[in-house]
Amino acid sequence: MQVKELALAARQAAYALAALPIDKRNQALEGIKKALIRNKEIIFARNQLDLEDAERESLAAPLIKRLKFDEQKMQDVLSGIDSLIRLPDPLGNTQLARELTEGLNLYRVSCPIGVIGVIFESRPDALVQIATLCLKSGNAVLLKGGREALRTNRALYDTIMEGTRNILPDGWAALLETRDDVNEMLSQDDSIDLIIPRGSNQFVKYIMDHTRIAVMGHAEGLCHTYVDQSADLDQAVKIVVDAKTQALAVCNATETLLVHEAIAMDFLPRCADALREKDVEIRGDEKTQAIILCIPATDADWETEYLDAILSIRIVDSLEEAIAHINRYGSHHTDAIVAKDLAAQQKFMALVDSAGVYLNCSTRFADGFRYGFGAEVGIATGKLHARGPVGLEGLCTYKYCLLGSGQTVQETVDGTIQYTHKDL
Amino acid sequence: MQVKELALAARQAAYALAALPIDKRNQALEGIKKALIRNKEIIFARNQLDLEDAERESLAAPLIKRLKFDEQKMQDVLSGIDSLIRLPDPLGNTQLARELTEGLNLYRVSCPIGVIGVIFESRPDALVQIATLCLKSGNAVLLKGGREALRTNRALYDTIMEGTRNILPDGWAALLETRDDVNEMLSQDDSIDLIIPRGSNQFVKYIMDHTRIAVMGHAEGLCHTYVDQSADLDQAVKIVVDAKTQALAVCNATETLLVHEAIAMDFLPRCADALREKDVEIRGDEKTQAIILCIPATDADWETEYLDAILSIRIVDSLEEAIAHINRYGSHHTDAIVAKDLAAQQKFMALVDSAGVYLNCSTRFADGFRYGFGAEVGIATGKLHARGPVGLEGLCTYKYCLLGSGQTVQETVDGTIQYTHKDL
Numbered sequence: 086m087q088v089k090e091l092a093l094a095a096r097q098a099a100y101a102l103a104a105l106p107i108d109k110r111n112q113a114l115e116g117i118k119k120a121l122i123r124n125k126e127i128i129f130a131r132n133q134l135d136l137e138d139a140e141r142e143s144l145a146a147p148l149i150k151r152l153k154f155d156e157q158k159m160q161d162v163l164s165g166i167d168s169l170i171r172l173p174d175p176l177g178n179t180q181l182a183r184e185l186t187e188g189l190n191l192y193r194v195s196c197p198i199g200v201i202g203v204i205f206e207s208r209p210d211a212l213v214q215i216a217t218l219c220l221k222s223g224n225a226v227l228l229k230g231g232r233e234a235l236r237t238n239r240a241l242y243d244t245i246m247e248g249t250r251n252i253l254p255d256g257w258a259a260l261l262e263t264r265d266d267v268n269e270m271l272s273q274d275d276s277i278d279l280i281i282p283r284g285s286n287q288f289v290k291y292i293m294d295h296t297r298i299a300v301m302g303h304a305e306g307l308c309h310t311y312v313d314q315s316a317d318l319d320q321a322v323k324i325v326v327d328a329k330t331q332a333l334a335v336c337n338a339t340e341t342l343l344v345h346e347a348i349a350m351d352f353l354p355r356c357a358d359a360l361r362e363k364d365v366e367i368r369g370d371e372k373t374q375a376i377i378l379c380i381p382a383t384d385a386d387w388e389t390e391y392l393d394a395i396l397s398i399r400i401v402d403s404l405e406e407a408i409a410h411i412n413r414y415g416s417h418h419t420d421a422i423v424a425k426d427l428a429a430q431q432k433f434m435a436l437v438d439s440a441g442v443y444l445n446c447s448t449r450f451a452d453g454f455r456y457g458f459g460a461e462v463g464i465a466t467g468k469l470h471a472r473g474p475v476g477l478e479g480l481c482t483y484k485y486c487l488l489g490s491g492q493t494v495q496e497t498v499d500g501t502i503q504y505t506h507k508d509l
Numbered sequence: 510m511q512v513k514e515l516a517l518a519a520r521q522a523a524y525a526l527a528a529l530p531i532d533k534r535n536q537a538l539e540g541i542k543k544a545l546i547r548n549k550e551i552i553f554a555r556n557q558l559d560l561e562d563a564e565r566e567s568l569a570a571p572l573i574k575r576l577k578f579d580e581q582k583m584q585d586v587l588s589g590i591d592s593l594i595r596l597p598d599p600l601g602n603t604q605l606a607r608e609l610t611e612g613l614n615l616y617r618v619s620c621p622i623g624v625i626g627v628i629f630e631s632r633p634d635a636l637v638q639i640a641t642l643c644l645k646s647g648n649a650v651l652l653k654g655g656r657e658a659l660r661t662n663r664a665l666y667d668t669i670m671e672g673t674r675n676i677l678p679d680g681w682a683a684l685l686e687t688r689d690d691v692n693e694m695l696s697q698d699d700s701i702d703l704i705i706p707r708g709s710n711q712f713v714k715y716i717m718d719h720t721r722i723a724v725m726g727h728a729e730g731l732c733h734t735y736v737d738q739s740a741d742l743d744q745a746v747k748i749v750v751d752a753k754t755q756a757l758a759v760c761n762a763t764e765t766l767l768v769h770e771a772i773a774m775d776f777l778p779r780c781a782d783a784l785r786e787k788d789v790e791i792r793g794d795e796k797t798q799a800i801i802l803c804i805p806a807t808d809a810d811w812e813t814e815y816l817d818a819i820l821s822i823r824i825v826d827s828l829e830e831a832i833a834h835i836n837r838y839g840s841h842h843t844d845a846i847v848a849k850d851l852a853a854q855q856k857f858m859a860l861v862d863s864a865g866v867y868l869n870c871s872t873r874f875a876d877g878f879r880y881g882f883g884a885e886v887g888i889a890t891g892k893l894h895a896r897g898p899v900g901l902e903g904l905c906t907y908k909y910c911l912l913g914s915g916q917t918v919q920e921t922v923d924g925t926i927q928y929t930h931k932d933l
Contacts, residue, residue: 100836104859183881189870191880198892199862278892293721297714299893300723320915327917412524434910435528438623446613446913455918456615456909457607457930468622468702468906469723470894482892485880486858489870491744493751494879506881 086259088227088269092200092276094256095225099199101254102223107174113220113252114170118163120248121213121241125159128244131236132209139233147334154209154237162213165460172459175222175477182509186502189489190509195481197223199278202270203462204292206283207231212241216258218462220249222480227270227277229261238262271296283463286416301470301479303463305390306336306418308448311407311433312356314347315426320445322356324423325396327447330363334392336464337419337451341387342398343407346372349400353377365394372400387414404429408436415439418466419451419473440466440473510683512651512693516624516700518680519649523623525678526647531598537644537676538594542587544672545637548664549583555664556633563657571758578633578661586637589884596883599646599901606933610926613913614933619905621647623702626694627886628716630707631655636665640682642886644673646904651694651701653685662686695720707887710840725894725903727887729814730760730842732872735831735857736780737848738771744869745847746780749820751871752845754787758816760888761843761875765811766822767831770796773824777801789818796824811838828853832860839863842890843875843897864890864897 132154181193205211219226230238242260282292289302312321328339357377369379386397419441422433453461458476471479496502556578605617643650654662666684706716713726736745752763781801793803810821843865846857877885882900895903920926
């Protein structure tokens with residue numbers, strides 16, 4: 086089938102999905118679990134073929150590691166589905182209830198967005214995670230994974246369809262496999278409501294430039310930690326080391342450290358020692374170079390998401406300079422201040438324009454599971470709709486249901502009926 | 510100044526605006542009120558020049574009526590600002606409060622979106638309404654009004670700046686005046702967070718095709734009323750007449766009437782009589798033509814927002830056919846069912862994919878003021894972020910504030926600290 090037809094089928098399925106009660110949706114999730122267990126040897130075998138190709142093409146080791154889908158990954162995927170089943174229904178929640186006039190009541194009720202296109206990296210487990218999140222939230226989904234995982238993705242997709250047959254409307258999930266498919270998907274604005282691209286900033290911008298469908302970008306994380314002159318320096322060292330090194334190739338790792346010049350002489354040597362123990366390469370601005378041994382940082386460093394054991398350091402002469410640096414060079418993902426001074430804390434929280442603004446803790450906490458959302462489709466770096474870690478709630482919209490008994494607007498103009506605007 | 514510079518200035522102003530307490534923002538609204546009263550004769554005189562040009566260019570009468578800015582419009586604008594001042598602060602509201610682990614608390618707090626570009630029609634009062642809504646919600650704004658209102662808009666903009674000087678950061682609002690300005694604005698994705706275009710579907714699509722900035726479209730309203738076989742027919746006639754005729758050139762007027770064939774013979778003659786009394790032209794499908802005298806409807810009619818005293822009518826053989834027609838041809842704005850049968854009511858509410866789904870009342874109720882929002886920037890026809898009438902809440906986003914005391918992610922991995930995920 087062409088992408089246009091898949092999208093139209095998803096559109097039709099979405100209308101039916103929206104009306105499916107939660108026990109049916111959970112039953113479908115159970116069906117997926119059973120099918121995964123049933124088909125697991127086939128899935129592992131297909132994954133083996135993808136892995137062999139990847140090795141033949143000499144893919145980088147971290148990429149091959151992400152591509153692997155083994156017993157351990159299967160257990161993670163299954164327990165992910167279990168916790169998704171336990172999460173409360175995100176649909177049908179009344180967010181507002183108001184009497185407009187006697188016998189005319191307005192309700193704002195959560196409902197699915199409709200049809201979502203997701204483009205994700207080469208982790209095959211992401212396919213199951215995204216498909217099940219969309220299902221729980223009543224959305225139809227078009228899935229496009231990494232080229233390297235082609236066979237694994239096909240096996241996982243077929244398994245998902247097998248597990249949900251006779252429970253969900255046909256066409257509720259579709260698998261796209263080529264770059265041409267993606268380009269065709271971007272023009273289906275009559276059928277698709279939202280595109281979620283996960284990848285580099287450049288990739289997300291490409292998607293935004295080539296579609297009029299709404300895009301919820303999950304792009305770079307260029308996170309900062311700022312150590313204020315009022316900081317507890319031991320705490321600051323501990324936080325910076327965690328924020329930079331607890332994991333490297335992750336969007337919530339700190340890439341740039343900003344240090345107030347009043348404490349730089351005290352703080353930087355201690356912090357540099359701790360970072361060197363973790364083999365972190367330090368790139369510092371001129372003032373930093375005068376205090377510790379490091380590679381000179383260039384302007385390009387402030388704009389680089391290293392995703393590696395590299396940290397750039399800049400000394401600032403004020404809190405305001407730190408905030409200006411973050412708002413200018415950051416990706417509005419997550420930024421932290423280490424400070425004891427209340428005024429500095431408040432100013433940072435108010436003026437830093439990021440999805441996460443943190444006080445005295447590691448930027449690595451920016452994550453849907455750590456926030457207790459139970460599941461996450463990604464971390465949105467835009468400001469509209471959902472911001473930061475996106476769970477089930479971010480895959481829902483709402484509709485206004487107005488329940489009347491014959492009311493007309495003319496009667497409110499005549500004065501026959503009056504607005505009461507009373508919350509119910 | 511170039512648009513790029515205006516947008517950058519707005520960006521800088523937005524950071525400061527976000528931290529401005531509500532009493533300052535309300536003080537600025539008071540300042541605007543005073544300046545409007547002070548300058549009103551100048552504003553009326555400028556509007557007179559715009560009106561003379563419009564008459565010279567033989568603009569249509571409804572357009573000239575909208576262009577007019579007189580004492581009456583001034584009073585409306587002033588009372589709009591008064592009610593805006595009385596509305597609660599949309600910023601700083603805690604939407605979620607959760608302990609992640611002991612001493613590490615997560616808060617989701619509402620905050621402004623940042624910089625908003627609004628392109629609106631030739632009503633000069635819209636300029637004041639939009640600017641004050643953005644101000645109340647802490648957003649900087651770029652305003653582009655209709656060409657016909659150039660002099661009035663300039664006078665109103667100058668007045669707003671005069672009234673807020675020394676209270677708000679410079680550059681918080683800017684006026685764009687040419688089509689080239691709009692095109693330049695669309696490329697300022699580094700400075701602008703959201704574009705709100707008000708106008709035709711075609712215009713909104715043009716904007717979406719030419720920017721990677723998020724767009725909240727306020728486009729067509731192709732609304733339907735469906736009269737089910739279980740309807741109270743007297744109520745149905747009353748609702749249809751109001752939905753079509755209470756106002757004509759409005760997005761929430763019903764443009765297509767769908768009638769279940771089981772009651773068409775009873776209902777249509779009565780409904781047609783009532784509509785003809787209001788001089789409504791009826792265009793019917795073949796089955797309708799067999800029952801009442803009317804102009805034959807073509808497929809194009811189902812896709813046309815008349816904004817006029819014209820109603821298209823189609824007879825459907827089931828509730829499902831009505832729902833399919835609405836989802837296919839509608840603009841997902843507002844659609845109503847008239848029905849007594851509970852199952853039909855519930856099915857319609859669940860399956861119609863529109864911002865407003867109404868039962869037994871007129872589609873004309875779709876309006877921020879009628880919903881009790883106190884103010885409205887428009888009616889969003891997209892599904893993301895805000896849907897339906899958009900008030901102050903739709904001009905806000907949120908940030909996650911995480912307040913800690915030295916916590917690291919490594920400690921949660923080591924098991925030194927445990928997640929509690931306790932709502933506060």
